[in-house]
Amino acid sequence: MSSDTTTAGFDVGGAFDVNAPQAVVAVVAALGLLTLPFWASESFTNVMVYAGFWAVFAAGWDVISGHTGYISFGHSLLSGSAAYATALLVVKVDPHLSLFVTIPVSIGAAVAMGMVFGLPSLRLRGPYFSLVTFTSVLIALKLIDVFSGVTNGHLGMSGIDVFTYDTTTFYYYTLGLAACVGAVLVVVSRSNVGRVLLAINAREQTVEEAGIDTTKFKLWAFLISAITMGFGGVFLAHYYGNVSPANSMSVADSILIIAMAAVGGTGSIVGPMAGAYLLLFLRDVLFQNWLGIGSNVRLVLLWAIVVVLLVAAPEGVFVRLWRWLGDPRGGGSRG
Amino acid sequence: MAESGGLLAVDGLTKRFGGLVAVDDLSFTVERGEILGVIGPNGAGKSTVFNCVVGQYDVTDGRVTFADDDVTDWDTHDIVNAGLARVSQHSRPFDAMTVRENIHLFTVPNSVLAFRGGASDEAVGDIAALVGIDDALDERPPDLTHEYTRRLEIARALATDPELLLLDEPFAGFTQEEVRDLRASIETINDDGTALVVVDHNMRGLMALVDRVVVVHDGALLTSGTPEEIADDDTVADVYLGETGDAS
């Protein structure tokens, strides 16, 4: 089965090399998302609003960890840094600062934090990197506590301008953000850069022997990831209107991002985004709203399902689905 | 035995793993455009030498000079970009990519802005043709024969446009006919100006191919000379006692 993608250069053709069943499913899903506020309840829509943020976070995680295999367990550090930067600017400097100032500065904060921990740790392999990223969140949480005179500790800071209180409007904001982020990251992923990152996951030494500086590429991916997380973090701050360790710099959140990406299908950008929508639907719509399961059990149940899904489809539920649609008779599709 | 000049100069190379000395004060050179054979029994340390040369391992002592640069402490990618490529004895193709994509990756420039770039389809096809695998460009490595997999490894290394190509046990697992074909390919590569080092654990494949031979035993240099001299050398034959096959 010859592919009509050119290997030399830009591979967008490959990304959209879809067959009829895949196209149908994609269009239906897109339409469903676009019209969601019109057919879903208010609470359902509300969940899908912040699912959009999580889709951004999952995609941001995927571009570094899903592609290179360097599993970051502390990605909420990046989004949280941006959120806290916004809060600090608004609360401590000037409540009327323009978004054109706060957004770049906040994203800069995310990038700076990312580099502080990313630069030294990306030259480590495997679990060392993961361990370091995990502790980076702990460090940030401690700093927030130590400097609680400024950060107000676990109570957090409020007074951030909420973009809108209308659920439907915000839904389209986050959907739009997710779509833009997704588009950019898909382009990166399907380019040479993405190929290099995936190859690093397969065998880093071989990529070095291709004359490619793997550390440089890992840092680049981390940078792209930090910027993505920064965008998400800033918008999240403007969604909640306040910023606290619980909603912005949480260890549990870092781990949930990994689950979303893994369930969706690491390395595909779109898979993790779909995974975000799926898991939040399960946790907050199905389990909470529709089935009324208590919060303690809900959490265990969600994680149990995550494990089952991962064992059943290690490549990711949505990647498996996409490949199956591409070649229902089996033999493996080139998703 | 340090000599100046030559394309690659290994000078007093020593590699220790904890208490084990894998390479022991080894020195040799490779001249521009020549084909050098490196032989030695299994476990002699031949692969370790080249892991050090190519920057995969840090050397314990000694120096590696390539094209007048001291590359001893260089990162692998810098060494490759300077013109020294290596084909390991273990094939490690990227199974999720096609042959075409595997080769193409080795032409991608070392730049994070290289979203496009790397060799054109045609150029990739030419490289594949050089080692005779251009009829498998859209296959994936798990579906390739052993011979094609090994040739893919060579194609990838060639794609980096090397001045010197290290081949570690290229004939392993080949039939007589496949050995002949690969020898011819190697000679063509050499005719284009690329110097080669071919590692093997006996002389049979190398006799007609190489210009000079270096013999390694227990991590150290045993002797060196022309293929004929080595074939007649008794100390070399002794070292191979217990190995199957003649030293000639």
Next chain:
Amino acid sequence: MGEVLSILLTGAMISSVYALMALGFTLVMGLRGVLNLSHGALIMVGAYAFFVANQFLPGVGALVVAVVVGAVASYLVYVGLVRYTEEDLIITFMVTIVVALALQSAATYFFSSEARSLVPLVAGGVHVVGTTVRLDEVLAFCVSWAAIGLLYYFVTETRTGQAILASSMSRRGALLNGVDLGRVNAVTWLVAGALAGLSGVFLGALQSTSPTMWADPLALSFIIVVIGGVGSIKGSLVGAYVIGFLQTITSTVGSSQYRGLFALVLLVAIILLKPEGLFGREFVE
């Protein structure tokens, strides 16, 4: 003088318990790079096992029960779950999270979410040079070091123990030497669980016991292992003592707000200067 002595004694004691905690964690991680998030929960299991057993048995007996329960629980996690998912780091990580959350839920269900203090093994104290030393702290110190000594003997003198050390350095090397990796894994988890259970008893008594108590020890274990180096017993010991003393000094001398700060500053320094830890190796496949 009394205060300095008090710091030295308390610091030494808490550090030895931290060492127990970190050793279990680093052993498992050194083997296959498995980040065992249920480690903290196993500590909690040890604490609650002691609590329950202490209703029927004297302190020593309850201690033994706690160690055994910790070891068995850990072994079951490996044999029942992790063994099948080890190859994939992410799935294994998720599995251990599920275990931790499930254990927390179970603990909340059976014991309610209130914090309790375990009955100290040995009551009373002793006056030494102007300061009072609690006997149960002394006991914790002695027992911990006895356990560490046993562990050291185990990994240096017994075949299985040596196999564990070897496997953590190089899996392939160990395989080539005929090491039964499945057995090595199982034994490692058993030992790690025993250490967790034991440390749970002391942490539960010296600090407090509750269904959410597993998070802080887990975080501390991480920090200690990052500082000391993964898979290194010496590193875990040194790291534990550094962290233990830093904590004791800052909470005695400074305000509680700064309690974790110096540990974190040290952590940042290590991450920036020597990310593989003081005694760590680069992770070799």
